[in-house]
Amino acid sequence: MRYGGNTLCVEVRTADGTLLILDAGSGLFPLGRHLQATESRPLQVHILLSHTHWDHIQGLPFFAPAHEAGNRVCVWAPKEPKRSIKDLLESQLLFSNAPYHLESMAGQFRFRELGEEEFRIGEVRIKTQFLNHTVLCLGYRIEADGQVLVHCTDVEPHLGRLLRRDHRDSGRRLRDRSAMRAGILHREDARLVSFAQGADLYIQDSMYTAEEYVSRRGWGHSPCDFATDVALAAEVRRFVIFHHDPDHGDEFLEEMIESCRERASQYEAPPQILGAREGLELDLSVCP
Ligand SMILES: [Zn+2]
Ligand SMILES: [Zn+2]
The missing domain is CATH 3.40.50 (Rossmann fold)
Structure with a gap:
């Protein structure tokens, strides 16, 4: 609704x-x-x-x-x-x-x-990169008017998680977002982070909770904690949780979004995190 x-x-x-x-x-x-x-x-x-x-x-x-x-x-x-x-x-x-x-x-x-x-469409510069999905699937990095939008759906992590050491288990606050890059386990996941690097708006498939993802590996979609880690490591300004599971209701989604905000809040200068919804409009020239 x-x-x-x-x-x-x-x-x-x-x-x-x-x-x-x-x-x-x-x-x-x-x-x-x-x-x-x-x-x-x-x-x-x-x-x-x-x-x-x-x-x-x-x-x-x-x-x-x-x-x-x-x-x-x-x-x-x-x-x-x-x-x-x-x-x-x-x-x-x-x-x-x-x-x-x-x-x-x-x-x-x-x-x-x-x-x-x-390639270019008029004044817009566009870069593509293949994503880890079940069929051939492209992410788009779009640059125009001094802003960068990166759209990556549908995509799944190569190893189920991004970091060598999960920050929740580390027993200390990891505050430096750029340092996260050093912990990326898989070359292709590192490529995804590079593709999203510095985006003003990063839209990523974040379909599942970490718990749901365990039984859905290979389906071509990301757990939202992985997507949040990519957004953190890539030092994006805004991150939109995207491609909702049709079985997730509004309250469930809000809990998911909140858990991603909580995860990101452990880092310095976390991105603004929003859940995609119909009619949502974002002006990239306005700082969140
Ligand atoms: Zn698909
Ligand atoms: Zn899809």
Whole structure:
């Protein structure tokens, strides 16, 4: 009721009006309606997909601007070895599943396939990095207007925890966030921290509690304590707990968020920690 039930979709606006959309879950449906009502035409939209799991693409067929002639939708996604992204997205619109195809939608689609690389959309600089998920999945580091937003979902730790020595067991307060980097156990987890380094806004999959994660290893999602440690080690300014488990109610989520704040509060200058919820708006030019 408070955090919302739509699947993943984040709107990003730069100062010059460039519109990026991170993932196309069911949240893309209300965003599309909003854009229809508020934007001048033709609309130019860039959708950056982390991967093609259902919860990240199911809004695309119902994105109203894509049904309007003249609008342009560019979809960026990881390059699969055997199938094109267009082919993968069309497979959710097979005749038995939906009454239309991407081809029959009135807007103009373009597709761009990505590996680990850097590119630009207008004045926006974007860097990609593969994440530890069940399928090919990309994180995006987006730099514009002197601000950095890093979006990493869906992602799982390589070793279940980030640090060699858990600060709760150490018997003393570890106060220096930058010193956490020295304790990272796995090369790929260190790469994740480097990717997020210094972000003004860090959005990371934090689906489970540490206790839940024990029976969900290999599912491709993070326990929230790991995500908090990445945010701490990367010295981000704001951290958003993201990709909520649909079985978690509002109170449960609030306890999770509070436990992450408590964990982070043991460090000097902890990031502001928020739980993602529908309609949440953050202005990165304003210090938390
Ligand atoms: Zn996934
Ligand atoms: Zn997902």
